[in-house]
Amino acid sequence: xxxxxxxxxxxxxxxxxxxxxxxxxxxxxxxxxxxxxxxxxxxxxxxxxxxxxxxxxxxxxxxxxxxxxxxxxxxxxxxxxxxxxxxxxxxxxxxxxxxxxxxxxxxxxxxxxxxxxxxxxxxxxxxxxxxxxxxxxxxxxxxxxxxxxxxxxxxxxxxxxxxxxxxxxxxxxxxxxxxxxxxxxxxxxxxxxxxxxxxxxxxxxxxxxxxxxxxxxxxxxxxxxxxxxxxxxxxxxxxxxxxxxxxxxxxxxxxxxxxxxxxxxxxxxxxxxxxxxxxxxxxxxxxxxxxxxxxxxxxxxxxxxxxxxxxxxxxxxxxxxxxxxxxxxxxxxxxxxxxxxxxxxxxxxxxxxxxxxxxxxxxxxxxxxxxxxxxxxxxxxxxxxxxxxxxxxxxxxxxxxxxxxxxxxxxxxxxxxxxxxxxxxxxxxxxxxxxxxxxxxxxxxxxxxxxxxxxxxxxxxxxxxxxxxxxxxxxxxxxxxxxxxxxxxxxxxxxxxxxxxxxxxxxxxxxxxxxxxxxxxxxxxxxxxxxxxxxxxxxxxxxxxxxxxxxxxxxxxxxxxxxxxxxxxxxxxxxxxxxxxxxxxxxxxxxxxxxxxxxxxxxxxxxxxxxxxxxxxxxxxxxxxxxxxxxxxxxxxxxxxxxxxxxxxxxxxxxxxxxxxxxxxxxxxxxxxxxxxxxxxxxxxxxxxxxxxxxxxxxxxxxxxxxxxxxxxxxxxxxxxxxxxxxxxxxxxxxxxxxxxxxxxxxxxxxxxxxxxxxxxxxxxxxxxxxxxxxxxxxxxxxxxxxxxxxxxxxxxxxxxxxxxxxxxxxxxxxxxxxxxxxxxxxxxxxxxxxxxxxxxxxxxxxxxxxxxxxxxxxxxxxxxxxxxxxxxxxxxxxxxxxxxxxxxxxxxxxxxxxxxxxxxxxxxxxxxxxxxxxxxxxxxxxxxxxxxxxxxxxxxxxxxxxxxxxxxxxxxx
Numbered sequence: 001x002x003x004x005x006x007x008x009x010x011x012x013x014x015x016x017x018x019x020x021x022x023x024x025x026x027x028x029x030x031x032x033x034x035x036x037x038x039x040x041x042x043x044x045x046x047x048x049x050x051x052x053x054x055x056x057x058x059x060x061x062x063x064x065x066x067x068x069x070x071x072x073x074x075x076x077x078x079x080x081x082x083x084x085x086x087x088x089x090x091x092x093x094x095x096x097x098x099x100x101x102x103x104x105x106x107x108x109x110x111x112x113x114x115x116x117x118x119x120x121x122x123x124x125x126x127x128x129x130x131x132x133x134x135x136x137x138x139x140x141x142x143x144x145x146x147x148x149x150x151x152x153x154x155x156x157x158x159x160x161x162x163x164x165x166x167x168x169x170x171x172x173x174x175x176x177x178x179x180x181x182x183x184x185x186x187x188x189x190x191x192x193x194x195x196x197x198x199x200x201x202x203x204x205x206x207x208x209x210x211x212x213x214x215x216x217x218x219x220x221x222x223x224x225x226x227x228x229x230x231x232x233x234x235x236x237x238x239x240x241x242x243x244x245x246x247x248x249x250x251x252x253x254x255x256x257x258x259x260x261x262x263x264x265x266x267x268x269x270x271x272x273x274x275x276x277x278x279x280x281x282x283x284x285x286x287x288x289x290x291x292x293x294x295x296x297x298x299x300x301x302x303x304x305x306x307x308x309x310x311x312x313x314x315x316x317x318x319x320x321x322x323x324x325x326x327x328x329x330x331x332x333x334x335x336x337x338x339x340x341x342x343x344x345x346x347x348x349x350x351x352x353x354x355x356x357x358x359x360x361x362x363x364x365x366x367x368x369x370x371x372x373x374x375x376x377x378x379x380x381x382x383x384x385x386x387x388x389x390x391x392x393x394x395x396x397x398x399x400x401x402x403x404x405x406x407x408x409x410x411x412x413x414x415x416x417x418x419x420x421x422x423x424x425x426x427x428x429x430x431x432x433x434x435x436x437x438x439x440x441x442x443x444x445x446x447x448x449x450x451x452x453x454x455x456x457x458x459x460x461x462x463x464x465x466x467x468x469x470x471x472x473x474x475x476x477x478x479x480x481x482x483x484x485x486x487x488x489x490x491x492x493x494x495x496x497x498x499x500x501x502x503x504x505x506x507x508x509x510x511x512x513x514x515x516x517x518x519x520x521x522x523x524x525x526x527x528x529x530x531x532x533x534x535x536x537x538x539x540x541x542x543x544x545x546x547x548x549x550x551x552x553x554x555x556x557x558x559x560x561x562x563x564x565x566x567x568x569x570x571x572x573x574x575x576x577x578x579x580x581x582x583x584x585x586x587x588x589x590x591x592x593x594x595x596x597x598x599x600x601x602x603x604x605x606x607x608x609x610x611x612x613x614x615x616x617x618x619x620x621x622x623x624x625x626x627x628x629x630x631x632x633x634x635x636x637x638x639x640x641x642x643x644x645x646x647x648x649x650x651x652x653x654x655x656x657x658x659x660x661x662x663x664x665x666x667x668x669x670x671x672x673x674x675x676x677x678x679x680x681x682x683x684x685x686x687x688x689x690x691x692x693x694x695x696x697x698x699x700x701x702x703x704x705x706x707x708x709x710x711x712x713x714x715x716x717x718x719x720x721x722x723x724x725x726x727x728x729x730x731x732x733x734x735x736x737x738x739x740x741x742x743x744x745x746x747x748x749x750x751x752x753x754x755x756x757x758x759x760x761x762x763x764x765x766x767x768x769x770x771x772x773x774x775x776x777x778x779x780x781x782x783x784x785x786x787x788x789x790x791x792x793x794x795x796x797x798x799x800x801x802x803x804x805x806x807x808x809x810x811x812x813x814x815x816x817x818x819x820x821x822x823x824x825x826x827x828x829x830x831x832x833x834x835x836x837x838x839x840x841x842x843x844x845x846x847x848x849x850x851x852x853x854x855x856x857x858x859x860x861x862x863x864x865x866x867x868x869x870x871x872x873x874x875x876x877x878x879x880x881x882x883x884x885x886x887x888x889x890x891x892x893x894x895x896x897x898x899x900x901x902x903x904x905x906x907x908x909x910x911x912x913x914x915x916x917x918x919x920x921x922x923x924x925x926x927x928x929x930x931x932x933x934x935x936x937x938x939x940x941x942x943x944x945x946x947x948x949x950x951x952x953x954x955x956x957x958x
Contacts, residue, residue, distance in 0.1 A: 409429065
């Protein structure tokens with residue numbers, strides 16, 4: 001039995017060894033921790049569908065949908081150790097450090113966290129890590145190191161473990177745990193040993209996975225075991241030594257693939273059907289050699305959670321690569337299969353390796369040829385020998401020795417002579433040379449005169465006609481003098497000659513026919529018309545930058561993909577198979593596109609990253625799901641606010657957006673993951689019916705949208721011709737002045753207006769009546785006013801008459817006063833004359849006998865003086881003066897009661913503007929006496945020197 005097992009193992013190893021050469025290294029995409037919040041360790045990975053992947057990371061729950069990463073921390077911001085996606089409940093359950101719960105999406109797509117561990121009783125809360133979350137028949141299990149929390153509805157049950165739990169998983173509806181005492185199964189709330197599990201006792205269980213009809217158990221250093229029907233047996237993979245030396249940490253199973261992650265040497269991938277073993281580590285693409293978690297996604301590609309970073313291995317692509325940075329042999333320019341070896345021309349020189357390429361656990365076995373170090377431009381097999389076009393010249397290899405053709409420096413390419421097999425045309429930095437084989441050795445024969453282009457890409461139409469690619473001018477047609485090796489004539493063919501565009505121009509020759517390809521299509525030269533015409537035999541969508549003929553099929557290469565043009569079984573129709581490129585993994589050096597066809601199943605494609613192998617027998621899986629999706633929708637005014645965020649549930653959401661936020665930004669992209677597809681987008685906002693022009697932008701903004709229902713539609717056109725679409729519907733609410741409430745208010749206002757019109761008519765009639773009454777009242781008022789005016793006129797007339805009468809009386813009084821004054825003056829003058837005469841008489845009477853006569857004269861004189869001072873005329877004057885001058889004398893007496901009679905008279909006379917000469921007789925004084933009286937009057941009144949006496953007296957009358 002032991003010998004049979006050894007023989008069986010040896011046979012397996014031979015099969016594995018035979019399949020090591022079937023393909024090269026799968027492409028690995030590195031996601032550094034700086035992309036997702038710098039959380040180093042990733043403990044578990046789970047894919048919701050083909051477009052959404054979630055990671056239990058040191059900093060929280062990570063979400064990746066192919067374009068961007070999002071981090072959702074737990075409440076305590078501790079590690080997320082485990083996760084489970086409930087497709088039934090559309091929740092993501094997580095277990096962390098000291099807590100567990102779940103995330104769910106709200107209507108707008110935002111993920112919200114619910115902490116379930118807060119519902120545990122205080123005595124059941126422990127600061128432990130929950131390393132597993134599982135769902136079985138509506139029951140959830142949260143697995144920690146020493147116990148399990150069982151949740152059924154709102155009830156939680158604490159189930160202690162028999163031993164420390166190293167790993168756990170659900171297989172066929174039962175929860176299994178791995179301990180150092182073996183594997184146990186949970187039945188009800190109790191653990192029971194796995195039937196037949198004795199071989200697992202004492203082993204460190206690293207992973208338990210469903211496999212076929214049983215389960216696969218990985219141990220740290222003792223390999224894999226398969227358990228089924230009460231039997232546990234070792235599973236031989238051929239990688240037992242590798243697992244034993246590098247310590248297994250995790251495992252994932254998908255179909256025929258078993259992926260095993262180790263602590264020290266990365267990942268080993270076992271294909272049980274093809275017996276192929278592949279190794280992934282730091283030397284061929286991984287960021288880190290410690291693999292903590294593994295998961296196959298819905299496309300059967302592989303996610304790795306590393307001790308530092310996350311990596312993605314593309315398994316569902318026909319492309320694989322020979323080597324990766326930093327263990328690179330340089331950028332690839334040419335490859336040739338020669339004498340059972342694969343020769344590789346790079347920017348650093350020529351390498352060779354066995355064919356098929358032999359890989360070890362670290363990398364491919366590639367040997368460098370020191371003599372050919374430096375830039376290699378092309379390689380070609382001619383007449384059983386390998387010609388290497390090199391920066392240093394032209395080298396010829398026969399498998400044993402290397403010969404350099406002297407006289408040539410910097411060779412781009414070479415083309416066989418049209419008629420003579422012993423001659424070659426060689427394009428160099430300096431021009432075009434013809435070399436000839438003489439006595440088995442190649443020598444320079446002649447340099448072509450009259451042309452100085454770089455002959456990177458040239459072909460012969462005939463022995464006398466040469467076509468040269470010029471990247472700036474177009475296709476150069478050169479007519480040769482084959483006798484003297486001179487140029488007879490030359491002409492450039494550009495967009496004016498039918499090419500439409502000379503961008504990315506390339507010349508290919510198939511079956512003695514030339515093809516000219518550019519961004520505008522594939523063309524041929526029409527000699528009769530002397531211009532380029534579009535090719536009609538090769539499909540328009542077929543890649544055509546570089547054309548080569550295989551054994552039976554036509555191969556076409558462009559920057560976006562490689563195509564194979566085949567005939568159907570009947571041979572009457574052609575069809576093409578297109579293999580699009582992922583430019584993250586395979587990108588060309590411009591103007592140096594090249595490929596090598598090996599047999600009917602393999603194509604080697606040199607590129608910037610080295611060399612890629614295209615497995616034509618690979619059957620690519622049909623991608624499911626809609627790769628294009630609307631990532632987010634924002635309202636951009638008055639500030640950015642998130643309206644919708646894409647999420648794993650895929651729930652439709654039709655937001656109702658206020659009119660004040662009617663400027664929107666849509667962000668859309670592809671669920672591309674490791675791919676970098678060449679994508680162009682076009683969009684349309686229904687109810688509009690016209691699509692936009694194609695663009696590479698992944699953002700579209702609209703502003704000032706009117707109210708109504710809209711659907712934003714976007715389509716993505718990929719480089720392989722596939723179309724993907726996505727839509728988002730939304731409603732712009734009307735502004736407040738066009739809302740239902742506003743219309744209700746408008747209705748109320750309308751009713752109020754109608755009521756107002758009705759009332760206004762009533763008011764109008766009433767107002768009309770009031771106006772008639774007002775008119776009549778106004779007429780009455782006018783008549784009354786006329787009457788009043790007439791009465792006023794009459795009264796004014798009466799007043800005028802009274803005033804006239806008063807004025808007449810005043811004039812009369814004034815005249816009377818004047819007359820009195822005149823009479824008074826005359827009387828005083830007469831009396832003064834009489835006194836003068838009396839004085840004269842008294843002077844004549846000198847004798848004593850005349851004493852009695854003198855006494856009588858004196859008595860008469862005194863009587864005259866008394867009569868002059870107290871005459872009734874003077875009293876009447878004062879009365880008349882007060883009447884005329886507003887009681888001046890009374891006011892003067894009231895204001896200055898100490899004035900004498902003469903002083904009062906003096907004031908009246910001054911008021912009348914009489915001069916001192918006129919006043920003197922009235923007061924029976926001399927003129928000088930009047931001036932003296934005026935002076936005493938000023939003193940008594942109290943006037944200053946500069947004050948005017950007359951102005952003061954006039955002020956009393958006011």
